[in-house]
Amino acid sequence: MTQSVPAGRVRPEDWLMVRPEGLYCAPADLHVDPTRPVARAVVTHGHADHARAGHGQVLATAETLAIMASRYGAGFAGRTQALALGETLSLGDVRLRLAPAGHILGSAQAVLEHGGSRVVVSGDYKRRRDPTCPAFEPVPCDVFVTEATFGLPVFRHPDDAHEVARLLEQHRRNPDRTIVVGVYALGKCQRLLRLLREAGYDRPVHLHGALEGLTRLYGELGVEVGPVEPATMAARERLAGAIVLAPPSAIADRWARRLADPIVAMASGWMGVRQRARQRGVELPLVISDHADWDELLATLRDVGAPRVWVTHGREEALVHAARGMGIDARALALVGFEEEGS
Amino acid sequence: MNRFARLLDALAFTPSRNGKLRLLRDHFAELPDPERGWALAALTGGIDLPSAKPAMIRALVAERVDPVLFTWSYDFVGDLAETTALIWPAPDAVAERRNAPPPTLAEVVAELTAASRAEVPALVAGWLDQLDATGRWALLKLVTGGMRVGVSERIAKTAVAGLGEVPVEAVEEVWHGLRPPYEPLFAWVTGAGDRPDPEAAARFRPMMLSHPLEEGELDAMAPAEYAAEWKWDGIRVQVAATGAERRLFSRTGEDVGGAFPDLVATLDFRAVLDGELLVVRDGTVAPFSDLQQRLNRKTVGTKLLTSHPAWIRLYDILVDGEEDLRGLAFDARRERLETWFSDRRPARMDLSPLIGFTTWPELTELRAGARAAAIEGLMLKRRASPYLSGRPKGHWYKWKRDPLTVDxxxxxxxxxxxxxxxxxxxxxxxxxxxxxxLVPVGKAYFGFTDDELQQLDRWVRNHTTNRFGPVREVEPGLVLEIAFDGVQRSTRHKSGLAMRFPRVARIRWDKPAGEADRLPVLEAML
Incomplete structure (x- = not known):
């Protein structure tokens, strides 16, 4: 059966398509999160697989631009333009607006309108509360482009407070050991710091050097994380009974030898699967994720009410399967435009 | 059940023995009876439940989850119990069930024990609805009968002993007279009750263990004060028979009698004996690999019973009839053992002979000549020593024959x-x-000092040619002198050989890799 197109309406796949450098909106000459240098890009958030240096022009939230400048240096793009959440920008006959995604500080969904239809490119997102950024806003649309990092029903992230309580319980039971928590430098680190403060932990938290810059930047952008100290120079005795945050690559490697009999923890959505945790030598897996879990993914598809869903980043096939079961015309983004007519 | 689940979960992620001990001790201290007793039983294999088969779990989950999504999830997770625990949907429709408190471990055990096989699926499904993901995982591990959290019976008993001022040997002493959920045991170790009386049962007496003989120690020892015997290459066991009950215990007090019905059938006496479990054919001791085929079996076929007959070579006697002999000196016990043996003539047993010698050089020569496959070395036992539990210093010494080495x-x-x-x-x-x-012949993780480990670690990092997850392949450039106690044929290894107890004897920084040994050198040591 051929898809019927109402008169005067252009099909979204005719103006939004997958190119080798990323998702491309032709009438606006605009790429979304391109992985290679392009003339004009809208960047949903500052993680390196979405935000690259070397574009001609970058549109993003002020926070994302600041994060990119901190990671890549001030000259990371030819030109930059900050867009406030909710502000609309016209690019030819395309209207672009950013809506909060709830993923990390500065994260946004790109809302694109053209030819009478609206496409929302969510970038990465989650639905639960995050003390470091505004909550995800469901935007009703014709096509919803969703991530699927945790697109399997075995991923059901528990409550953050529950996981932080487990961390503090281990801390209480092991007063002479260091607890070293593996965290991503951008987002997870600062969110965990805030969650610790909310749980009443007010002692200084020690940070690996690779986490210090972005944590300072978060402070400048108004996200207070409480007292932090460098872990790298601290004496072993001072780190007994301390909580140390470090990048995942450092927690079980040579860097960790400076710590006092460390308990290796890791804060990540992957920690819900035991074998994953054990492979990384993790003793205390904390399921704290900046991505939507399975239930959040399905709830989001219901909330945005899009008749069509394009799935990218992760386990596309399972989410496509589940969305089709909900009566949604879902497909993997990589395949959009490559299918035979009527498939 | 949720507390037990959290304990299992934490144990599974805690590699160190001390860490596991601390978790267990806290659990036993914080939980009331009978919950802690059932936890102890679950960890020591003391619960006999009508086990649920994986097929039953699959059927339960198929009723609630899209089979396509389940298959993809199972492929990703790789473990049936864990996949099911994670994917099990929260029962929105059955609100009263979700709001009911989760079952205790004691309730789970009681209901499962009372249930018929046909009732088990509904019971398990009901509990899965009430538990959180970790609780579901623990429940499924419990009902499918595979904990696999790295806790030995000995660690669990040590944790119980740690609740009070009781040594673990004392716990082992009473253990076999007790049944789950072990209320009298907890009462006793925490000072709230009397010592349980273990006399009624054929129970385990903690065994006397030896120290390795260190270099130069012989010089300070008088040959006349010591008896010597061969150290046989089997499994050290204790026979405990009361006439009514017949048991065969391993060194740590685990009952291994189930795998040796041929032996257990012959224990028609009242005594507690110490000896070496071996496979013996026509008076000749078979290699250790033959004994291995008899171990860890629930049932033994008649074919194996005939082809691999079990035998005990006796070292010592602890109890004769009603009389506890452990307080006697070795020489006196040996005399009692010889008398007991000649009176009884037990089938499938013989005496481990004492070796006559007068000087250490004489014994050293005998030891060097002992290359029979079934001899691991010599034991030296002080003639005046009583039978003490544990590993007391200054009484028994093991003097293993020199290890074999290859570069x-x-x-x-x-x-x-x-x-x-x-x-x-x-x-x-x-x-x-x-x-x-170059073909792999073995794997070793000890034998070097902490300083040497640092050097080896650095060498590995600087000479890596390939990575496979946690494993690095290195260029063939470092020679390790490997010491081992024996070598056997093996179909599991590409080289067709497997070493016993391989360890790093020396790091040969000086030796070029090309001058390391060739495979036929190891084959010649078979």
């Missing part, structure tokens, strides 16, 4: 666990074939 080439290194998780501390090494190819 191997380091091939792969893997990260260790716990304190060693940042070090490449597990080494796979190989030997050259005639064709000039």
């Amino acid at each position: 191997c080439v380091l091939m792969y290194a893997q990260r260790g666990h716990g304190k060693r998780s940042s070090f490449y501390s597990d080494y796979t090494f190989g030997l050259w074939t005639e064709a000039g190819e």
Whole structure:
């Protein structure tokens, strides 16, 4: 059966398509999160697989631009333009607006309108509360482009407070050991710091050097994380009974030898699967994720009410399967435009 | 059940023995009876439940979850119990069930024990609805009968002993007279009750263990004060028979009698004996690998019973009839053992002979000549010593024959666990074939000092040629002198050989890899 197109309406796949450098909106000459240098890009958030240096022009939230400048240096793009959440920008006959995604500080969904239809490119997102950024806003649309990092029903992230309580319980039971928590430098680190403060932990938290810059930047952008100290120079005795945050690559490697009999923890959505945790030598897996879990993914598809869903980043096939079961015309983004007519 | 689940979960992620002990001790201290007793029973294999088969779990989950999504999830997770625990949907429709408190471990055990096989699926499904993901995982591990959290019976008993001022040997002493959920045991160790009376049952007496003989120690020892006997290469066991009950215990007090019905059938006496479990054919002791085929079996076929007959070579007597002999000196016990043996003539047993000698050099020569496969070395026992539990100093010595050695080439290194998780501390090494190819022959993770570990770790990092997850392949450039106690044929290894107790004897920084040994050198040691 051929898809019927109402008169005067252009099909979204005719103006939004997958190119080798990323998702491309032709009438606006605009790429979304391109992985290679392009003339004009809208960047949903500052993680390196979405935000690259070397574009001609970058549109993003002020926070994302600041994060990119901190990671890549001030000259990371030819030109930059900050867009406030909710502000609309016209690019030819395309209207672009950013809506909060709830993923990390500065994260946004790109809302694109053209030819009478609206496409929302969510970038990465989650639905639960995050003390470091505004909550995800469901935007009703014709096509919803969703991530699927945790697109399997075995991923059901528990409550953050529950996981932080487990961390503090281990801390209480092991007063002479260091607890070293593996965290991503951008987002997870600062969110965990805030969650610790909310749980009443007010002692200084020690940070690996690779986490210090972005944590300072978060402070400048108004996200207070409480007292932090460098872990790298601290004496072993001072780190007994301390909580140390470090990048995942450092927690079980040579860097960790400076710590006092460390308990290796890791804060990540992957920690819900035991074998994953054990492979990384993790003793205390904390399921704290900046991505939507399975239930959040399905709830989001219901909330945005899009008749069509394009799935990218992760386990596309399972989410496509589940969305089709909900009566949604879902497909993997990589395949959009490559299918035979009527498939 | 949720507390027990959290304990299992934490144990599964805690590599160190001390860490596991602390978790267990806290659990036993914080939980009331009978919950803690059932936890102890679950960890020591003391619960006999009508076990649920994986097929039953699959059927339960198929009723609630899209089979396509389940298949993809199972492929990703790789473990049926864990996949089911994670994917099990929260029962929105059955609100009263979700709001009911989750079952206790004691309730689970009681209801499962009382249930018929047909009732088990509905019971399990009901509990899955009430538990959280970790609780569901623990429940499924419990009902499918595989805990696999790295807790030995000995660690669990040590944790119980740690609740009070009781040594673990004392717990082992009473253990076999007790049944789950062990209320009298907890009462006793915490000072709230009397010592349980274990006399009624054929129980385990903690065994007397030896120390390795260190270099130069012989000089300070008088030959006349010591008896010597061969150290047989089998499994040290204790026979406990009361006439009514007949048991065969391993060194740590685990009942291994189930795998040796041929032996147990012959224990028609009242005594407690110490000896070496062996496979003996026509008076000749078979290699250890033959005994291995008889171990860890629930049932033994008649064919194996005939082809691999079990035998005990006796070392000592602890109890004769009603009389506890452990307070007697070794010489007196030996006399009692010989008398008992000649009176009884037990089938499938013989005496481990004492070796006559007058000087240490004489014994040293005898030891050097002992190359029979079934002899691991010598035991020296002080003639005046009573039978003491544990590993008391200054009484018994093991004097193993010198290990065999080969010079191997380091091939792969893997990260260790716990304190060693940042070090490449597990080494796979190989030997050259005639064709000039390197084939792995074994794996070793000890035998070096902490300083040497640092050097090895650095060498591995600087000579890596390939990575496979936690494993690094290194260029063939470092020679390790590997010591081992024996070598056997093996179909599991590419080289066709397997070493016993391989360890790093020396790091040969000086030796070029090309000059390491060739495979035929190891084959000649078979």
